[in-house]
Amino acid sequence: MSLTEYRKKRDFKKTPEPKPVRAAAAATAPCASLIYLIQKHRASHLHWDLRLEEGGELLSWAVPKEPPAAGGVRRLAVQVENHTLDYANFEGTIPEGEYGAGTVEIWDRGTYAPVETEPGRRVVDLRGRKLKGRYALIKLKPKDEKDKNWLFFKLKDKSA
Numbered sequence: 520m521s522l523t524e525y526r527k528k529r530d531f532k533k534t535p536e537p538k539p540v541r542a543a544a545a546a547t548a549p550c551a552s553l554i555y556l557i558q559k560h561r562a563s564h565l566h567w568d569l570r571l572e573e574g575g576e577l578l579s580w581a582v583p584k585e586p587p588a589a590g591g592v593r594r595l596a597v598q599v600e601n602h603t604l605d606y607a608n609f610e611g612t613i614p615e616g617e618y619g620a621g622t623v624e625i626w627d628r629g630t631y632a633p634v635e636t637e638p639g640r641r642v643v644d645l646r647g648r649k650l651k652g653r654y655a656l657i658k659l660k661p662k663d664e665k666d667k668n669w670l671f672f673k674l675k676d677k678s679a
């Protein structure tokens with residue numbers, strides 16, 4: 520996935536969201552700490568945008584309900600277009616009439632470490648202020664090509 524869809528959906532003359540800079544798509548050093556964040560997005564429907572840095576972009580999922588700090592709660596997470604890395608610092612108001620119109624605030628931020636990365640399955644260790652510990656993202660069997668539904672949940676802490 521590239522940032523083509525991210526660019527296509529936005530008019531950077533109208534939205535304050537960051538415009539991708541081509542030169543900034545530098546490869547991430549393998550040992551560098553990777554960005555994890557969640558933005559609370561009050562758009563037409565309130566949701567939380569979960570973002571994980573990978574390959575110089577932010578993989579992104581829209582979570583319709585508040586992400587769980589504890590185990591035992593599974594949340595739907597709909598994968599959306601990759602976002603530019605600069606989006607990790609974005610807070611503000613997307614104007615009426617623009618894609619995602621509404622307010623964006625950073626709800627949680629930190630770093631993460633990938634534990635398992637397979638197509639349709641990711642396990643990550645999150646080190647945020649609100650979400651900490653091991654989480655899984657599991658892609659649900661798609662009913663059609665457009666289906667990008669995943670489940671996001673905290674794995675049980677074996678040491679507890």
Ligand SMILES: [Mn+2]
Pocket residue numbers: 560562566568581619
């Ligand atoms: Mn959003």
